[in-house]
Amino acid sequence: MNYPKKKAMTNAEKQKKYRERQKEKGKKELRGYLSQEALECYELISKQTEWSDSVILSNAIRLTYAAYKNGQVGLLNSWLTKNKL
Numbered sequence: 001m002n003y004p005k006k007k008a009m010t011n012a013e014k015q016k017k018y019r020e021r022q023k024e025k026g027k028k029e030l031r032g033y034l035s036q037e038a039l040e041c042y043e044l045i046s047k048q049t050e051w052s053d054s055v056i057l058s059n060a061i062r063l064t065y066a067a068y069k070n071g072q073v074g075l076l077n078s079w080l081t082k083n084k085l
């Protein structure tokens with residue numbers, strides 16, 4: 001039996017399909033550029049934890065939210081400023 005060949009998907013089509021699946025799971029894509037200080041922190045966290053970019057970003061947002069809910073954003077920001085991070 002000869003089955004008709006499926007047309008191979010382009011990389012753009014694969015990426016679009018992946019993004020659609022992620023949206024269906026309720027996930028949201030965020031993009032941005034890191035400062036040099038943040039990039040250094042990211043590299044250290046990535047090496048030590050072996051977390052993916054998504055996990056690092058998700059945890060950073062969750063930790064920031066926890067600091068906000070506990071009234072500690074000022075303290076956290078002050079520490080970052082003093083330590084040049």
